[in-house]
Amino acid sequence: MACNHNCSSCDVKDCNDRNSQSLLVQTAKENNIKKIIGVVSGKGGVGKSTVTSLLAIEMAKRGYKVGIMDADITGPSIPKAFGINKQIVGNGELMFPQITKKYGIKLISVNLLIDDPTKPVLWRGPVIGGAVKQFYTDVLWEDLDFLFVDMPPGTGDVALTVFQSLPVDEVVIVSTPQDLVAMIVGKAVNMCKMMNIPMLGLLENMSYLTCPCCMEKIHPFGNSHLEEIAEIYSLKPLDQMPIQPDTATLVDQGLVEEADTSYILKTAQALEDCLK
Numbered sequence: 001m002a003c004n005h006n007c008s009s010c011d012v013k014d015c016n017d018r019n020s021q022s023l024l025v026q027t028a029k030e031n032n033i034k035k036i037i038g039v040v041s042g043k044g045g046v047g048k049s050t051v052t053s054l055l056a057i058e059m060a061k062r063g064y065k066v067g068i069m070d071a072d073i074t075g076p077s078i079p080k081a082f083g084i085n086k087q088i089v090g091n092g093e094l095m096f097p098q099i100t101k102k103y104g105i106k107l108i109s110v111n112l113l114i115d116d117p118t119k120p121v122l123w124r125g126p127v128i129g130g131a132v133k134q135f136y137t138d139v140l141w142e143d144l145d146f147l148f149v150d151m152p153p154g155t156g157d158v159a160l161t162v163f164q165s166l167p168v169d170e171v172v173i174v175s176t177p178q179d180l181v182a183m184i185v186g187k188a189v190n191m192c193k194m195m196n197i198p199m200l201g202l203l204e205n206m207s208y209l210t211c212p213c214c215m216e217k218i219h220p221f222g223n224s225h226l227e228e229i230a231e232i233y234s235l236k237p238l239d240q241m242p243i244q245p246d247t248a249t250l251v252d253q254g255l256v257e258e259a260d261t262s263y264i265l266k267t268a269q270a271l272e273d274c275l276k
Helices: 015-019 048-061 125-137 157-165 179-194 226-232 245-252 262-274
Strands: 032-040 066-070 106-108 143-150 170-175 199-204 237-240
Touching (some): 032 048, 032 157, 032 262, 048 066, 048 143, 048 245, 125 157, 170 262, 179 226, 199 226, 199 262, 226 237
Parallel strands (some): 032 170, 066 106, 066 143, 170 199, 199 237
């Protein structure tokens, strides 16, 4: 179809050039964010928010300045995990993120903007996308080594908004051992490829459970597919995170900063390598 737009009235040469324009937004001038890391899953229920929290905690333990953007607007869980329920404030231009008690991780979430965290966020896609952009452009993050973006499940509006609007440096793909999840991983991987987003690697959550009596590994969701799936999609295999009842309890209590992060050291090392 021929273009019927008056391209001479724009700053672009023609409509083909228009389609290739960057949609990236700019963060506030006060911010200096070195690396933006998206944590992605093809479906819900794989523990993506827990993975995001533990990665942020481990990098903060290593002395890095860390923030978390809870981009799961309709299902935010990050503030609950860190025991933060105080609403954020601002100065009329920028919002001030909440800061966790133990490691000083900066957080922004829609649940920190509403008076009742149990109220549903009944927003349509464009409004949700606008909120995600504001979490990057209108928040006083200041100096950060890592800004982790806890993405909503799937490949819908918010994922597209994040990948088109934010300068994401790497993505961690989260899966679990079930065959169904293995299939869904392909959707997340192909979305990243289509959007030209680099992928740090594949992390498998709920990989096994350690028997408290005999200390043997039990695989309630079947044997691990980490190496197999990573090879299929040319991804780096990262960590195999076990099912940790203690971690789940700490998340429920808002004490996730006390959780064991020794199961994500490969991923943490890969993140450190990003800064070199």
